[in-house]
Amino acid sequence: MKAFRKGVLPRLIAGTTIIAMSTATLASGGVSQAGAASKVTISVAYAANTTFDTTPLGLTWWTAVKKQYEKLYPNVTVNLIAVQGGEPDFLTKLALDYKSTSTAPTLAQFPSTEIALYQSTGYLMSLSKMLKGSSWFSQYPKVIQNEGLINGKIYAVSSGENNVGLYYDKAILTKAGIKVPWQPTNWAQIISAAEKIKAAEPKIIPLWVDAGTSAGPNGAGYGILNLLAGSSTPTIQTSSGKMVVDSPGLLQTLDFFHTMFSKGLGAPTSQLFSLNNAPNIPSADFKSGTLGIAVGANFLAGNWTKQVSFPYWPQASTAIGIAGLPKVNGGGYASTLSGWDYGISSTASAAQATAAFNFMNVAQGQKFLIEAGNWAGWVPPVQSDWNVPLYTNFAAPFNKEFGELLPSSSELPTSANYSVWVQGIETASGTLAQTPSTSGATALSQMKSYVTNQLGASQVTTLK
C-alpha cells in the first residue's frame, strides 16, 4: 500500500474518536457514558468466508476494529462470531440465529438483499434515531441511504457497495481496431466490439458476462441484471411486490445473451459454471491475456493487488481500462447496486444497542471503512472517501472510477420471492450459454413458467 500523506493518519484517528464519542453521547441520551457504565456484552456476527477476499484478511480487519473499539469502550465485551460457509450457508445460519433471543447477534453484517426479509420478520431495530447525529451517514449518496429505508425508517446501513462496469484489455481492443479509451454508448456497440475482437483474436474470449446458476444470486447481480438495469423496462419487482416475469426489458436482455452466445462471443461454460466463484475468473483471464471485455463488478480490480493476489498483476493499472455499462439504446450508464449492511437486533437492550451502534461507528471510521472496501472489493458508501488516497491508491485507477460510477446504479430488490426470480433468470441465462441456439424468447418463456409455477400466478406480473 502506498504511504499516507503525512499527517493524515493522526487526523484520521482523532476524527474517528471524535465522531465515535460524540455519537455515543448523542445516542445514549445520557444513560451510559464511556467508562462510567456497567459491563455490557454484545455479539457481532459476520460472514467469515464470503465478504473479504480472503478469510485471513477478514479476520485481521475485524480483530483490528474490535481492538480499537475495546480501547475506546473498555466496559464492553465484544464476541466476534465468524459464521463459516458459503453465502447461502451464512444466510441460513443467520436466519436460524435470529430466531431466538439468546442466539440473535446484537450486530450483524448481511447482504442488502436480505434487509426487507429480516425487517418484516421483526428481527431488526430501527436505526433512524441513532443515525440522526452521525456524520458519516449523511455523506452517503441518497440511493445508498435508502438501501435500508422501509416504511420511513432506516433498518440497516451500508458498509460497502458493489457496482458494475465494463473492463477491457487495451491491447486486445487496439489490435482489433477499436479506439482506446473505449466507451460504448449502447449495447449494439458492445456486440460489434466483441465481434471485432473475435475476428482479430479467434482464440480468446471476446466478452464475459456471468451466466448460469453456479455463482448463486450474486452472480446475476454481477452480470445479467446490470444489462436488465439498462434495458427499456428495468423493473424486477413492482411496488405492489409482484415479480416481473415478462417484459420488453427482459426480452431485450435475453436476446442480448442469445446474440452473444450464438455468435460465439461469450465465455465457455467450463468457466461460467465454475465451482470456484465464477465472478472472479475474469481477473485471471485478463492477466493471461485471454479475455477482451468483461462485465464485471468493482472487486475484480482489487483482485490484482498484492494483498489479495487473485492473481497479482501490477500491470493491470495500465493494461486494463474501465468504461461504464451503457443503457440499451444509450442515454447513460446502468448498474446494479448491492452491498453488505449492518443491522442491530430488535431484541437488544438499550445498553447493548448503544454499544453495538458505537461499534458500527468505529467500523465506519474512514480508515476502517476504506480498508474494508479495499480488501472486500467494495466501494465505500461515504462519498468523500472516493477521493481519499487510501482508497484511490489501492487498485488504482479503478477504485476511483467505480466510485464515480456509483451514482448511476440502482438497488436490487429485496424480498423472499426475489431468490426464486433470480434462480429463474439465471437458469435462463445458463440455458442460453449452454445451448446457444435457444432464442431469447424461448428462454424467457421458460423463465416465466418456472417463476410463475413456483410463486403462484398472484405473485407475478407482466409488463408491456
Added chain:
Amino acid sequence: MSEMTDTNVGVPESTTTADAPVLPPENRPTQRTKVRSATLNLILGGLGVLFLAPMLWLFLASIDKNASWGVEWPHFSLINFRHVLTGSLLHSLWNSVILAVISTTIASVAGVFAAYSLSRRRIPFKGPLLLFIIFSSGVPLAILVIPVYEIFSKYGLLSILPTAVFLSVTSLPFEVYLMKNFIDAVPTDLEEAARMERASTFQVLRRVVIPLALPGIAAAAIFGFVNAWGSFVVPLILIGPQNQQPAPIAIYTFLTLPKAQFGNIAAYSLVFCIPVFILYTISSRLFREGFVLGGGVKG
C-alpha cells in the same frame, strides 16, 4: 487366502509356489485356459485403471507446486502438504477425529446390544422394530438437521460433543442392521454352552458373541466411522464455534474461495482420506475372511 477352485475345467490354483504340486498331464494349464486367464486379468486391470483415473488428479495435484484442475506432469513439491498440515487446518482434522471416534463408539456399543437382542431374543414387536430400523436408514439428513438444530440451540448444545451424539444416531440404524445379520450367522451352540455355565448376558456377549461376530461388528463400526468422518451438512449447521469445525467444512471453504488453491485442496483431501485408508488396511483381513451378508451362510 482361502480360495474357490477355478470354474474353468480342472485347474486348481496353487496358493503358494512352495508347495505347487506337479500336475498330471490332463490338469496342466492349457493354452486355452492361459489365454482365458490372461484376458480376465486384463479386463480386471482395465477396470482398475478406470477406477483409478479420477484419483489421478488427487495424487498429482497434491504434489504439484502449480496445480490446476487438469492432469499434468507435476512440478514436484511437498509444499502443499506443508500448507495444509499447519495451524487451523490441522486442528480441523483433529476435530474430525474427535467427532468420528465418539460417534462410532456410541453407535457401535448401542448397536451391538441392540443387534444381539434383535437377533437372539424373542422380543415383542420385533418385526415392526426392525422395519423401523430399516426405515430410519433412508431418512434424509438435511431435513432432520433443522429440528435438531432448534432443540440443540434451545439447550445450548451447539458444539462438537452433542453433534457427535447426533451423528451416532445417523449411522445407528445401518450398523444395527449390519451387525444383526452377522450375529444371525453366528452359531448358537457356543452361547448355549456358555449359558449353561450360568454366564450373564454381558459375559456371553463379551466372550462368545462379539469375538465370533467381530468381522461384522468391525465392518459396521468402520461404516459408522466413515459416515461420521465424511459428514458435512451436520457439522456445518450444528457446530457453532469456528475452532470446533471438522475437516470437510475446511475443504468446502477452500472450494468457495475465489482463487482456487488447487494444490492445497488436493493435498488436504488426500490427507483427509488417509485415516480411512489405514482403517481399511487394518480391517482388510476381517473383510476377506468374514464377510457374510445375505444368503446361504447360516452355520
Added chain:
Amino acid sequence: MASIPLVDTVTGPSTSELWRTRRDKERYQWSSFGLLTPTFGLLILLFLVPMGFAVWLGFTNLTLVGPLAIHSSFVPWQQLTRLRTDTSFWSSLWVTGIFIAGSIVGVVIMGYTLASLLMRAVPWMRMIVGGIVVVAWMMPAVTAGITWYASTTGGGAFATLLGTPNSNFLDNDPLLVVTIASVWSMTGFAMLVMGAALRNIPSEAIEAATVENASTWQRFRMIVLPLLRPTMTAIVLLTGLLALANFSLIYIMTQGGPGNATNILPLYSYQQAFSFNNLAYGALIGNIMVVIATVFGVFYVRITARRL
C-alpha cells in the same frame, strides 16, 4: 432362560408360578429391552422426535425469514396442492428416479463383475484392483465430489487425458457424470459383499454343472444367481437408499445444476428450504423422500420376511 425350580411336593407351586415356568410356549424376554434401551433411546430422542416435527412442519407454511417465520399456520391441503402443481418437484422426482436406477444397475453389475473377476485373478492383481475399488468406496463424499469435479470439468483430468482440454463433460451430461460418480463411490462395498457370497457357493455345485457341460451363462443363471439373490437384494436396497439420500457428492459437483438437471430430491428440498426460504415446503419434500425410502424397505422386508 430361567431354570426350572424344583417342585415342592409339600406346598406345591402356585398356579401363577407354574404359568411362569411353562416350557411349551416361548416367552418374550422382556429383560432384553434393557439391551435395546441405548439404541432406541437415542433413536427416539434424536430421530423420532425431530422426524415427527418435520412431518408436522411439512404441512405448515413456515418460512425461514419473513412474516411467516413468526406466524405460520397449519395448512396441509394448501401444501399438498402446491406439491401437486409444482413442476420442479415432478422433474426432480424423475431425475431422482433415473439417478437411483442408474446407481443400482451400475453398482450391481460392476460389483458382480469385479467380484467374480477378482476371484480368478492373480493375487497381486487382486490386491491392487480390489484395493483401488475399495479406496474409491471409502473416500468421503466431499473428497469424491472434488475428485470427480476436477476430473470432469472443463480443463479437468479427463479432458486433458483425452486431449480435448475444452470438453466439459460435467456440464454437458451432468446426470450421467453424477451417476457414474455415484456408482464409482458405491461399487466397493457391493464388490466385497458379493465376493464373500460368491466364495460361499459350494464348489461342488459348480463342478457338477461343469461336468454336465453347462455353459458359463447357464452356470450363472442356474446356480450362482439363485444363491446370490439374497445378497443382491440387500445390495439393491442399500444402494437405492444411499443414492436417494445422496447430498454432498452432487452438491459439491453441480449444486443441482445446470438448471435442474441433477436436482435430486435431497438437493431440491434443501434448495426450497434454504435458498427459497420455504422451510416447510422443503420439509414436505423431505417427507416424500421418507415415504419412498419406506416403500423400498417394505419391499425388502416382504422378500426376506422369513429370515426375520
